[in-house]
Amino acid sequence: MTTKMAINAKDIFRNQHRLIRFIAQSIRLCSNQSLKAAQAAQQQQQQKSAADFQITASVDAQYTSAPEPVKHDKDLGHQFRASQLSVRLAAPEQLQPKPDNDGELGFGRLFTDHMLKIYYHKSLGGWQRPEITPLENLVMHPAAKVLHYAVELFEGMKAYRGVDGKIRIFRPDMNMNRMNLAAQRSGLPTFEGKEFVQCLSRLISIDSEWVPHTDTASLYIRPTLIGIDPTLGVASSDSALLYTILSPVGSYFKTGSSGAVSLLADPSYVRAWPGGVGNRKMGSNYAPTINVQKEAAARGLQQVLWLYGEDHQLTEVGTMNIFMFYVNDQGEQVLVTPPLSGLILPGITRDSILRMTRQWGKFKVSEATITMPMVCELLNQGRLLELFGAGTACVVSPVNRINYLGQDLYIPTMEQEKPVHELIRESLTDIQYGRVDHPWSVVID
Numbered sequence: 001m002t003t004k005m006a007i008n009a010k011d012i013f014r015n016q017h018r019l020i021r022f023i024a025q026s027i028r029l030c031s032n033q034s035l036k037a038a039q040a041a042q043q044q045q046q047q048k049s050a051a052d053f054q055i056t057a058s059v060d061a062q063y064t065s066a067p068e069p070v071k072h073d074k075d076l077g078h079q080f081r082a083s084q085l086s087v088r089l090a091a092p093e094q095l096q097p098k099p100d101n102d103g104e105l106g107f108g109r110l111f112t113d114h115m116l117k118i119y120y121h122k123s124l125g126g127w128q129r130p131e132i133t134p135l136e137n138l139v140m141h142p143a144a145k146v147l148h149y150a151v152e153l154f155e156g157m158k159a160y161r162g163v164d165g166k167i168r169i170f171r172p173d174m175n176m177n178r179m180n181l182a183a184q185r186s187g188l189p190t191f192e193g194k195e196f197v198q199c200l201s202r203l204i205s206i207d208s209e210w211v212p213h214t215d216t217a218s219l220y221i222r223p224t225l226i227g228i229d230p231t232l233g234v235a236s237s238d239s240a241l242l243y244t245i246l247s248p249v250g251s252y253f254k255t256g257s258s259g260a261v262s263l264l265a266d267p268s269y270v271r272a273w274p275g276g277v278g279n280r281k282m283g284s285n286y287a288p289t290i291n292v293q294k295e296a297a298a299r300g301l302q303q304v305l306w307l308y309g310e311d312h313q314l315t316e317v318g319t320m321n322i323f324m325f326y327v328n329d330q331g332e333q334v335l336v337t338p339p340l341s342g343l344i345l346p347g348i349t350r351d352s353i354l355r356m357t358r359q360w361g362k363f364k365v366s367e368a369t370i371t372m373p374m375v376c377e378l379l380n381q382g383r384l385l386e387l388f389g390a391g392t393a394c395v396v397s398p399v400n401r402i403n404y405l406g407q408d409l410y411i412p413t414m415e416q417e418k419p420v421h422e423l424i425r426e427s428l429t430d431i432q433y434g435r436v437d438h439p440w441s442v443v444i445d
Contacts, residue, residue, distance in 0.1 A: 067346075070180040072190050077126020079191060080118050082198035087206070090114060090134035102212035105250035107393065108220065111135055112207040112246040116199055120189045122238040127191060130199045132206060135245065141230030145237045150284040151227030153182040156392045159204050159219040159246075159444065161211045162434025167204060168441040169221070170392075170432050172197045174348045179223060182280040187236035188225050196223070200244060201444050208444070210248050215433045220249040220393070251394075260400035260414050261389075263305040263317060264296035265372060267405075271306035271315060271343075278315070278343045286319070293318075301403055303389075308343055312372040315343045320389030320397060321350040324370055325363075325420050327383040333363035335420065338370055349390045352440065353424055363420075372404055379409055386413040388421040396425040 072079075090113045099105055118130040145151040155175045160168050176193025183190050200221065204211070211219040223244045227237030269292050272278020277285060289304065296304050303318035314322050315338060323337045335357055340346050358365045378384035387399040398413040398421050413419065431438040 067174070067177045068181055070177060070184070070190055070193075075122075076189055077120075077122060080127035080130050080195060080199075081192075082130070082195045082202070084129045085132065085199055085202060086129060087132045087202070088134065089206070094134040096135060098210070099248060102214045102217050102248070102250075105212065105217050105248055107249045107251070108222075108247050110248055112210040112219075112248070114203060114207050115246075116203045116244040118191075118196075118199070118242040120240040120242065122189075127189070132199075132203055138241070138243070140228050140241075143230045143232050145227035145229050145231070148232065149227075149234055150282070150287075151186055151188065151237050152225065153179065153186055153188070153280065153282045154222060154224040155179045155281060157200075157221035157223070158249075158392060158432070159211050159221060160215075160432045160434070160441075161213055161218075163215070164434050166434060167208060167211050167444040168432065168434060169197075169200075169204070169444065170442075171348050171352065171440050172200070172442055174351065175223070178281060178346060178348075179225065182277075182282055183225055185277055185280050186225075186227070186282065188227055188240050191242065196242070197442075201442075203244060203246065204444050207246055210246060212248050215429065217248065217250045218432075220247045222247065249393075260398040261302045261318075262300070262401040263303050263399055263403070264292075264299060264301045265305040265307055265312075265402050265404040266292070266295075267307045267312050267372075269304070269306070270308055273308065274342055276342070279340065279345055281345060299403060301401075305402060307372060311369075313343075314338060314370040314372065314375070316345065317389040317397075317399065320391035320394060321345065321347045322370070323353065323386075323388050323390055323421070324375070324384070325386040325388075326378050327385065328364070333385070335363060335365045336368050336370060339367040347391055349392055349395065349428070352428060353390055356427060357420075357424065375402070376404075376409065379411070384411065385416055386419055386421055387411045388413060390424075395428055396421050 095113050096111060099110055113135060114132050115135050116130065116132050119128040120126065121128065140146075155178065157169060157172060157175050160170070162168055173193060176196060180190045180193065200223070204219070204221070207219075221244060223242070225240060225242045227239070228241050229237035229239045271289060272285065289306075292304050296302065305317050305322070306315045307313060308315050314324075316322060321337060321344060323335060325333065325335050328334050335353075337350060337354070338344055354365060354367070357363070375384060375387075387402075389397040389399065391397075398419070400411050400413055402409040402411065413421065427436075430436040431441055434441065
C-alpha cells in the first residue's frame with residue numbers, strides 16, 4: 001500500500017462514525033416526515049378539543065416566585081468559561097451502541113458517546129478548563145469525600161427533538177439555580193450557570209443524533225457535582241468534579257394498563273423534615289428511600305407517597321411533586337400543591353404547571369398543605385377529582401390508588417371526562433417538542 005493510500009485509509013477510519021451518523025440521520029429524516037404529519041394532525045385535534053386551555057408564548061416566562069439568590073464564596077477562585085471548552089471526539093472503537101427502537105427505551109440504561117467534565121481545585125486557583133471527552137470511567141482517590149460523606153448533588157434535565165427537527169432544552173436557568181443552591185449547602189464550589197449551559201449545549205450538539213426522533217422519548221441530561229478531595233474528615237471539599245452524562249430515555253414509570261400509578265402511603269417513613277435538605281437535589285435524599293420503594297413493590301404498589309407530621313401531610317410522590325385537583329366547600333374547582341416549606345424539591349415542572357394553569361384562569365390554583373385526612377374526606381364526599389405527580393423524568397404521572405393505613409383508596413383520576421392532568425401534560429409537551437413557540441424552551445444551535 002502506498003503512503004497516499006494509507007493516509008486516505010486512515011482518514012476513512014477516523015471519520016467512519018460520522019459517515020454512519022449521517023446515513024442514520026438521513027434514514028430517520030425520511031421516516032420523520034410521516035411523524036411530523038401525524039403530529040400536525042394530533043396538534044389540530046388537541047387545539048380543537050382543548051382550546052380554552054391553550055398556552056402560548058404570551059405566558060410570563062419568569063418564576064412563580066423569585067428564586068433564592070446564589071452567592072459565590074469570596075475565596076472560590078476563578079470561574080470556568082464556555083469559550084475555554086476543549087473537545088476530544090470518540091474514536092470509532094469508543095462509540096456506544098445505539099438503541100434499535102427509540103419507542104422501546106427504558107430510563108437511564110444507555111449512554112451517549114461523550115461526556116462533559118470540569119474540575120475544580122482550590123490549590124490551582126479555582127475552576128479549570130471545561131472539556132468534552134469520550135464517555136469514560138472516573139478515576140478518584142479512595143478517600144474522596146463523595147465516597148465517604150455523600151458530598152455530591154445532581155440535576156435532571158432533558159433535550160427534546162421538536163416537530164421542526166430542532167433540539168430544545170426546558171428552562172435550564174432554573175436547573176442551574178437549583179444546582180448552585182445545593183452546592184452551597186454541600187460545601188461544594190458554585191459556578192456560573194449560563195457558562196455551564198453553553199457547555200451543555202455543545203455536548204448535546206456533538207451527540208445530537210442520540211436525541212430520539214419521536215415525541216414519546218427524549219435525551220436525559222444528568223449534570224453531577226461531586227467532592228473529590230482525597231482527605232478524610234467531614235469538611236468542605238477543596239477539589240471537585242462537575243460532569244454531565246447523557247442518556248436517551250423513554251417512560252420513567254412502568255404503569256398499569258390505565259397509565260396510572262399506585263402508591264404506598266406509610267406515615268412511619270419520612271423523606272424530609274424542617275431544617276433538612278429535602279429541598280435540595282442531593283443523592284443523600286434518595287438512598288434511604290430505596291428500601292421503602294422495595295416494600296411498596298412487595299405490596300404490589302409502584303411508588304411511595306411520602307408523608308410528614310402528625311397530620312400526615314403529603315410532600316412528594318416518589319421523586320415527583322404532588323398535585324391534587326378537587327372541588328372546595330364553595331363548589332369551586334381547585335388545583336393545589338404543597339408549598340415550598342423546605343420539605344419538598346422546588347421542581348421546574350411544578351413551577352411551570354403553577355404558572356401555566358394560573359394563566360388559564362379556568363379554576364383556582366393554590367399552594368397549600370394537603371393531608372391524608374383531607375384526601376380521605378374529599379374522596380368520601382366525591383369531591384376529589386384527580387391526583388398526579390409531576391417532574392422532569394415523567395412530566396405528569398396520574399395516580400389511581402393509595403394504600404394508606406392498610407386501606408386501599410381508589411382515586412378517580414382516570415375517570416374524568418377531560419382530565420386536567422392530561423391537559424397539563426399536553427400543554428407542557430407542546431412547548432418542549434416545539435409545537436408551541438415559547439421562551440421556556442431554549443433551542444440548541
